[in-house]
Amino acid sequence: MSEAILIDGVQYGTGLLVPTFKPKTFPVYGDNGPMFTKDQIGKIVTDPDRVAGSRLFKPEEWIRSQGNVGSCNGQAAAHALERTQVSRGIKRRRLSGEGLYALINGGVDQGSMLDDGMHALVNNGAPEEQYVPVARFFTQRQLSRDAVESMKRNKAHECYRVETEDELASGLAAGFCGVVAVHATNSYGRLDGRGVSPPASGVGNHAVLVHDVRLSPSGGYEFESANSWGLKWGNRGHNWLTWASHLQSTIKYHAFYLIRSAGFADSDLPGVIL
Secondary structure: OOOEEEEOOEEEEOOEOOOOOOOOOOOEHHHOOOOOOHHHHHHHHOOOOOOOHHHHOOHHHHOOEOOOOOOHHHHHHHHHHHHHHHHOOOOOOOEOHHHHHHHHOOOOOOOEOHHHHHHHHHHOOOOEHHHOOOOOOOOHHHOOHHHHHHHOOOOEOOEEEEOOHHHHHHHHHOOOEEEEEEOOOOOOOOOOOOOEOOOOOOOOOEEEEEEEEEEOOOOOEEEEEEOOEOOOOOEOOEEEEOHHHHHOOHHHOOOEEEEOOEEOOOOOOOOOEO
16 A cells, blocks of 8 residues: 555545656756746736636546545646646546556556656556546556557657746646646645645655646745645645745656647547647
8 A cells, every 4th residue: 555644634645656866758848848937927827818727627527536546646647638638629538547557556556656657648648537447546457458448549749857947837838737746744735825735845755737827926936736635625626836835845856747749539549649
């Protein structure tokens, strides 16, 4: 059984493993994706026609729960890809965090690493939720033929490694969806009036997806996270993170990621992208 933490009397699964060295296998976002100044990002996120992440991906339709299974990385990566598909105009397919975790858990429920999840999205794809039980531990050998076949339709084709706060902010402002590491503690869900989690530093024990950015009253960035602990946690499954209070410590050990492109809706051919 992977690690779990107790928050307000409720036990939540985590499951992020710390790599022995920081991965550097994906290209850096800052060398490839659009980079914006803070003023440009401010204009983008305050545009009256822009729909915020948690409004675009409504909690009751998009937030899942991993239960006590250590599938946080599978949940974050699969659901980041699911959001990316919809953002790119592809008809939504509900993707399975449990199924993606099955590809990278080595047959035991002891967690996984961010980099393994991203490689699985690119090389294998994420299975669709209709073929994989929800909130249960699954191994790769237990995936059905239909689940494996569905992976071909759900691959990531444009993934970048994030190294800096400006890269993450620029990518989210440009419409990318991200996967980051946080260090969740017992107070992680006690949000302040702006929905920001209490500061928590550590090596990173939990993977979450991020799908939006905003400017804080002090002029810094805040990143909206969609967690995998159900609707009762946080603000209907959401919270906001800052670089200094949540991500600065974990990025020392983990590479963060941004995803932009995904497999075409009506093709099983790998490499076809929008």
